[in-house]
Amino acid sequence: MFRIRKVPDARAPANRVAVAEAQEILRAQFPGMNPGEIDDLPVKLEDPFAQRFVAELFVAEDARAHVRAAAVLLYDPELAFAFLDMLSVSPKVKAGSGIGGAVYERLRLEASELGAQGLYFECLPDDPEQSPDDDIRKQNIDRLRFYEQFGARPITGTAYETPLKPGDTDVPHLVFDGLDRHDLPDAGRLAAIVRAILERKYGDLCPPDYVEAVVASVRDGGYALRPPRYRKAGAPKAPLGGPRLIPLVVNDRHDIHHVRERGYVESPVRISAILGELDASGLFARQEPQHYPDHWIREVHDPRLVDYLKTACAEAPENTSVYPYVFPVRNATRRPKERSVLAGYWCIDTFTPINRNAWPAARRAVDCVLTAADAVIAGASGAYALVRPPGHHAEYRTFGGFCYVCNCAVAANYLSRYGRVAILDIDYHHGNGQQDIFYERPDVLTVSIHGHPSFAYPYFTGFKDETGRGAGAGFNLNLPLPESVTPDKYRDTLEVALKRIDEFAPDFLVLSLGFDTGRGDPTGTWSNRAEDFRKIGARIAEVGLPTVVVQEGGYRIRTLGTNARNFFTGFAGAAGPVRDKRRTTSAAPARRVWRTTLQPEDPAQIRALVAATDRFSAEEIAIAEELAVERIERGRASGYEFVLVSDGNRLAGYTCYGRIPGSETSWDLYWIAVAPALQGKGLGAQLMARTEDAIRRAGGMKVYIDTSTGPAYAATRVFYARQGYHLAAEFPNFYRAGDGKAVYTKNVTAPE
Incomplete structure (x- = not known):
């Protein structure tokens, strides 16, 4: 195979x-x-x-x-x-x-x-x-x-x-x-x-x-x-292949997880309602789920949570569901011993049960989403994992909201070995699972359109000011909406989400697909109809990213299948070859734009650029952004000057520099960074030349640069030497034991 x-x-x-x-x-x-x-x-x-x-x-x-x-x-x-x-x-x-x-x-x-x-x-x-x-x-x-x-x-x-x-x-x-x-x-x-x-x-x-x-x-x-020599006359040629159908991977064990308590809307009929419409559409090719090892789950979830779910579900009484009823938040280090009480240690609500079949069904859903992920890795423009139970409310160390394993996070983490990944959550409820799992990672962008947490589950996450932390700062976008939203307003918000995804320039998209934004859904308040879902599907496909679609919510059975069919009709109708970010109809690269004035979006782009170089610590990344913010807020009084270059809408590289306090002629170069895809192609040298020219015109005579003496910065030191800088001083063990500071300098009074 x-x-x-x-x-x-x-x-x-x-x-x-x-x-x-x-x-x-x-x-x-x-x-x-x-x-x-x-x-x-x-x-x-x-x-x-x-x-x-x-x-x-x-x-x-x-x-x-x-x-x-x-x-x-x-x-x-x-x-x-x-x-x-x-x-x-x-x-x-x-x-x-x-x-x-x-x-x-x-x-x-x-x-x-x-x-x-x-x-x-x-x-x-x-x-x-x-x-x-x-x-x-x-x-x-x-x-x-x-x-x-x-x-x-x-x-x-x-x-x-x-x-x-x-x-x-x-x-x-x-x-x-x-x-x-x-x-x-x-x-x-x-x-x-x-x-x-x-x-x-x-x-x-x-x-x-x-x-x-x-x-x-x-x-x-x-x-x-030349006339054929080896193929018999009239013998058929090997065919090129027919229409590209969407791989469809269905959780064939979802129905074992059937909670029959009154009001439990996450029921097996959801899958049959969707399949009844999709099977007749002619858009899909069924694929059997393949089995994948547990370590893909443990990479995004606390292994202790995984062990608990496996053990507690296996030990649950037959035909009985155990619901959390005690939540030991006061002393999280002292876990209860009793299984039923321990459920509240790992769960965020009172309506997501532990039962004999919850884990086997959730585990099979993971196989489905990874099978779909492999389909897009192998070239499919999109693949659909039709699964239940859903997953986007399961955080690193908690489950809840009918969710046990964060399926989208498992898929995104799996795909991240092959490139950058964006998760777009269009379920009515906030995708707190993905947010929590990737909150400090810059390689996976998480975007969620959802009901505002002031009225919508899970209530405690999904606020606009939650944007990421550490290296992940700026890589989480929440777009909470009010209880009453028109379809036009929803699609306007979708455009905001897609613009952020385009700026991130991912290699893959994971779509957390919920139909609970539909009119009449018992868990939502919005009014998208079948035609609106068709437009949503088409717009997402137009982005041109290989997309893993993972089923989440949607509980109005009467319209669920129709909405799903319309979404994928739009998706399939707009889907074409996967977008290649390098492809162009011109023989010349896009024109680069140079500037020295910061724009409001630059601090976030600077943070993303510095993080993408995979060279700096979380603290250093935060400082790079802070300098840009300070320049915008205080202007030249901040002491920071910038040279920036953009390719289209994206920041390609920049420098940050300033006059050394107390000196009239000496300047510091604080930052220089170039997008990884453009490194080694002369852009860094152009940035240095423009920065030195600006310093020279401002009356500067010498430029100083601090860098590490560690092996990871060897290429950086070589770059400075090639730009005419020489080592002026070295301070052993300056940053930490074995990691010193090297100071380089160059006279810029005249072009060299």
Whole structure:
């Protein structure tokens, strides 16, 4: 069993491992390739301008997440073509495993969804006069036979196979795969594509006169696809694939958790009401839940809570529910011994029971959400975990609100190995579970639209001023609304939430989906109807993020299924290929905007930028934000000056500096930070140059910079040295034992 996924960069932990393992496979299978081509793979993934291609890495991973095959796809949005750069299976994989074919099928689908009007690649020749070595020619025949089953064949009638040196053999064909819908382009466009391949891919090998000769050979009526050699006449081609259906993972054990007490609205009929509408929609493909280990739960919940739930549920009397009735808040360190009394130690309310089936049902829900998470990791634009019991009220060390395990938090934490994650909670009630679990983490943004806690459960969280703490400050957004809200007002608030998510620029979205915002819901007071849910689903899909949708509330059975069907009709209708933040139709990067004046949103963006560098402590991150706030409040009297640069709406980098008190000519550089994706590309040097120029114009003569002598700051010290700074002093053990302070200085009286 294996899964195929796209690796967008080498920053997230799981992506770094995947890129490294893919490089090992490519080095082993392409020993004659320039090593730099493979070594530079991480840079190519993040910089679409390096070769004027958007590079995409796909890997096939086994059950242990080890890479067993790798492929690199290049895409040119201007010429609208894709180029298969490399595709290789690990030497450890047995022949006939089918992995290579599965990866190529995924590449064809990706190229089609990108809008490519054809997939091009190179294959060595299968004719004896062009490939005289029998063993090599046999391998070439096998490859061309493999690709021909998909309809891909060499282009004949051009000079593409011309040797660079007389007598060279095994010069590759240029192969074209029309992706089941495109013919070879006209001569002008094909010539442009050939030029792009030769100049961008092989510019260091192909001299200009060679490129011009090959391009000139592409003439109207002179080229064609070679007739099939290996596929029998009339044999069907391997299909590209039909519509992308939404993976649907249903908790097949939810109904064992059936609390029959009067008024308990979280009942099994909720799932059947939704499925009755969704099964007839034609939008979904069912997937069986896979089993995942408990450690994914323990990473977001107090292990003692997990142990209690497992044990207490297993020991509960048959057909009996135990409700908390004593809450030992006065001395939390002295836990009660009796199970029924201990329930109040872990629970936040009096209506979420412990019973024999609560834990098994909640545990299976976790398997469902992680199965859905793996579906989006593998390339689905969205996947739906239809589960109960719900989860978004379960905090790190408490359960409640019908919730035992915070399903969205488990999914978000799981996805965080592969990139940044945003959680959007659109249930009527505040998503206190996600907020609590990620309150001090900057890699997961939590956003919740909900009824104000002055009247809505859980009453004690969800206030607007709860924005995160420590490294997580600024990464929690609560949008509480009044009891009476029109659908238009609700969607206006949704726009605020989506704007914050866009600023965060996540790689994945986890949607905590509640239909209790619907008209007539017994637990809510708002008035969204079926058409409003359709608009909400469409708007969320338009964001273009791979989305794990997790079912939470919604208790009006009469309209529950209709609202769900309309939400996903909107979601599926607006969903397209997953947004690639690097992709652009222009060959030049977006224009950067430089400024020295702070804007109201800058302190939060500075905090997020500094936290994202993963270099500073929580205290240092807070100080960076405080300096910006002080500058806004006090102006130049604060003593702090700034140089900032933005890419679009996002802060790309900044410096904070100021005159040293008591000195007329000496200045301190307090902060310099560059967004991780832009580091190593010269932006830091530009920031330094602009800052030094501002200091010089203000009469400054010298700049001083303090930094750590620790190994983690070695690259920082090298950067300062490259900018012309020299070490002026060093103070051992200044910050802590073994960590000293280094002071660098530079004379800026004249350009250096």
